Amino acid sequence: MLRRTLTAIALTLPLALAAAPVLAQSAPDPSMTAPADAEDPYLWLEEVEGERAMAWVEDQNTRSLGVLTGDPRYQDLHDQALAILEARDRIPSPGFRRLGGVERIDNFWQDADHVRGIWRTTTVDSYATDNPVWETVLDVDALSEAEGANWVYRGSNCLPPDGRMCLISLSDGGKDAVTVREFDRETRQFVEGGITLPESKGGVSWIDADTLLVSRDFGEGSLTDSGYPRTVRLMTRGQAIADAPVVFEGETTDVSVSGFTLRDADGVVQAVLLNRGINFYESETWQLNADGTTRQLQLPLKGGITALVDGQLIVTTDQDWTAPSGQEFKTGDVLAYDLAAWLADPTVQAQLVIRPGPREAIEGITATRNRLVVALFENVRGAVYVYDPSDWSRTRLDLPENVTVGVGSSSSLDDRLFVSVAGYLNPQSLWLVDAATGEGGVIKSLPAKFDAEGLEVRQFEAVSADGTRIPYFVVGRSDMPMDGSNPTLLYGYGGFQVSMLPGYSATVGKLWLERGGVYVVANTRGGGEFGPNWHQSAQGQNRQRAHEDFQAVALDLIERGITSQPHLGIMGGSQGGLFMGAMLTQRPDLINAAVIQVPLFDMLRFHKLLAGASWIAEYGNPDIAEEREWIAAYSPYQNLRAGQPYPEVFIHTSTKDDRVHPGHARKAAARLEELGYEVLFYENTDGGHAAGANLRETARRLALEYTYLTRRLMD
The missing domain is CATH 3.40.50.1820 (Alpha/Beta hydrolase fold, catalytic domain)
Incomplete structure (x- = not known):
């Protein structure tokens, strides 16, 4: 999904005799409430690595761990949890990934032998078997040991369409801030003298093999009040990050700014875009032109771009919105623009694709090469619908009912995609389906774990x-x-x-x-x-x-x-x-x-x-x-x-x-x-x-x- 996802700061008689009385809560007594900032005696606990604070933490941990780990039931609960977490019969989460024009399946895997995890790959056909043949791309445990670091893998960003050159994000101990390093998937090595970005919150996006959009901590004045990047720079290979020109700048009161590319199914850039996150829910989208100028695109502040399929730009709106064409859209609507026509003239008509009902919600949108795929829930029960961009007719995939469904990774070569199905008592199953034909079925399923x-x-x-x-x-x-x-x-x-x-x-x-x-x-x-x-x-x-x-x-x-x-x-x-x-x-x-x-x-x-x-x-x-x-x-x-x-x-x-x-x-x-x-x-x-x-x-x-x-x- 191209739209900025919400990250949460972000995997229903009378009282029984045994019940305690249900009491009304009385109003607070001001003399007993916690003090205001200036009088707060515990501000020193906000010093994350402060000596006094860490001594307090150590004392608390010693006491609490003594109580809980000393309980005779703790060890059995721990062993059962660890066995589940390290089990090898989990479904390896699949991601379609091209490498040199050939489609493969990538996965990040952790178990008892790979505590920090490995990035690995296999063929599509092998993945569909009971025992896929995996090849390790990057071993994070081995990397951490070699470098004396506590690396946590935060994902890879590989350059379309061939997918050979990647930017790997590594976190020190699990922080949101990451270090970024260039990695060659073919040699399976970090690129000597390649792109390296120091630890920071923020993002980086490829435009081409030698050009990047970078939003990072560039020093004093470069962050918002929220601690995220305020500027986007256009960085070329071999250029010092400090020398990269600023192409977009937000306000210090914004949440963040970032850059990304809008690509078609063949990986061809259709537009270079910039996002200004005014607050957590409102954002502006700007286009970066070839001459370095920018223009704001006319999109709802709440909502934005979700997908590009068959030349159609998919937009959602989380507010009632009047489009430049004069069309009125409702909160929750999904609409489509012909991308080329819209970029040339923002007043062109949009097509309403979906208007959810009062007890419905869209929980996922993705695109295959030729279809739009939507996870639509009714009263918290899920279904998957496929939309044909030629006329926006829809069909429902034949999946189990009264469960949660999730649309996963999709192919850019054809219309295959992965769909997950699970319920509170239904172990996860993974389906590989053809969105265009509706054909497909379960290719992996979990055994019951309890x-x-x-x-x-x-x-x-x-x-x-x-x-x-x-x-x-x-x-x-x-x-x-x-x-x-x-x-x-x-x-x-x-x-x-x-x-x-x-x-x-x-x-x-x-x-x-x-x-x-x-x-x-x-x-x-x-x-x-x-x-x-x-x-x-x-x-x-x-x-x-x-x-x-x-x-x-x-x-x-x-x-x-x-x-x-x-x-x-x-x-x-x-x-x-x-x-x-x-x-x-x-x-x-x-x-x-x-x-x-x-x-x-x-x-x-x-x-x-x-x-x-x-x-x-x-x-x-x-x-x-x-x-x-x-x-x-x-x-x-x-x-x-x-x-x-x-x-x-x-x-x-x-x-x-x-x-x-x-x-x-x-x-x-x-x-x-x-x-x-x-x-x-x-x-x-x-x-x-x-x-x-x-x-x-x-x-x-x-x-x-x-x-x-x-x-x-x-x-």
Whole structure:
């Protein structure tokens, strides 16, 4: 997809007798709330590598790891998680990649022998067999050992159409910032004296073999307030990056700027484009002309270019939009322009391709050589439709129903593409289909990773505070007692238009469901389950709606007798960590456990920490009095109070997270302890925003989480 993807800071009766009373949450006592910035006694915990802060982290880790790893159940949970993560019977995620005119399948793979992973390749025919013959392109473990580094592979950008020369992104310990090096796929070596870009957030895109669009940290004044590049340079081979001319410049208040090329199926550049990210959701697209001048293209601020197929430019709009032609489009629409005609005259008519219904959402768009392929969900259940650009007629691929479908890598030589199919109890299967004919079928499928006998998936709806119906999925035993006794884990995210779709999680199944737990996923506002409006209805001053949606699901679970307060726990990370903090401070009477992962927590300072300023469009700006007021009303850090029925919580983060600042999690733990509450806190000193730089670290994190949940909800 060409459109800038949303990266989240970004893989539903009467109370049972066992239920605790459901209490109304009283208004905060100002004398008990966390202090404002100037009075905050824990600002020193925001010094990521500060000596005092790291000493505090070490003390917390020693204590919390002692408690959790000392539990007799920890080691078994760890071993089961590691076995799943290192299993070799996973489906290798395939990516079509041309090399010298021949199409191949690439994959990045991690297992017990390749903890950091290998980039490998095989033929299309070999991939379709039970035992593909793989050739290693790059061994990240060997590279890390040779260079004495902790490299985390962040992907490759290979120059079309032959795909021989690539730009490899490597992260130190999992940070978002990466070092970029030129790599020759044919020799499978880094190019001596080739293109090398120092560590930075930002991007790089090929125009041709000797010309690049580069957006990086170029020194003082070159970054936005969000810490991302503010300028794009046109760099030629052999040129020092400092000497590359600036071809585009944004404002310091923007999120970021970047450059990319619009290419047809043969890899031919149709336009050189520049993106100005005004905020997380609004952006401008500019064309870089051959003479170095630029012009802004007339596209919706919310939305943008999604694909190019058969000369047709595919555009989505996340707002009601009047095109230069005078045509009126609705939020969520997908439209098409004849690219050549549109570049010559922006007032040409667009063709409406898709207008989703009120309970529908587009979760993926891709293009094969001759077809547009769309994953369209209705009431959080997926289908894949193929559109013919000659008349925009559509057909539906013959895939299983009531599951999640994902459109994957597609061929540029023909109309084949990969489609993934999975459900909460359905292990993933991978289909290879011909979009033009509809022919194809399963080429790989996973064996079951946990015992699903007797389990079922149910979908319910809760009614939020304003009357909105909020769907949620419950995964548990079909014969579970409805007496409030079931240990239940409620997961939520609720932001950035990220949808919580049904998927198969081997670790949730093995470490929780198989042991008698119930798993619940809430499809609250703030997500994208019903399109852009579902998300936008909980942005900014309406953020509290998403928190109330999550609370409504918790209440509904209790009222149905599925669980009760002593057996209900919650889990979420990043924006979902904010979700957990809001539940903790607003309705602690509903829960007995909270796993708060790499969270946002101090929402009055989020915009001052790392990439935080880029999320102002989601939450509002704490520096504006009116907006600060609505943020302060739910900011977990400022609303922590003494004398509340907070359960012992488990908070974890990563020192190397350069997206969501670890200070959020640290300050949350410190403030809770100051108020007299029991807290378990763990900080991985590597791992980035995913809090796991390799499989062993991920296994430890999972074991810690489920040991904690067992202690709180099952004991």
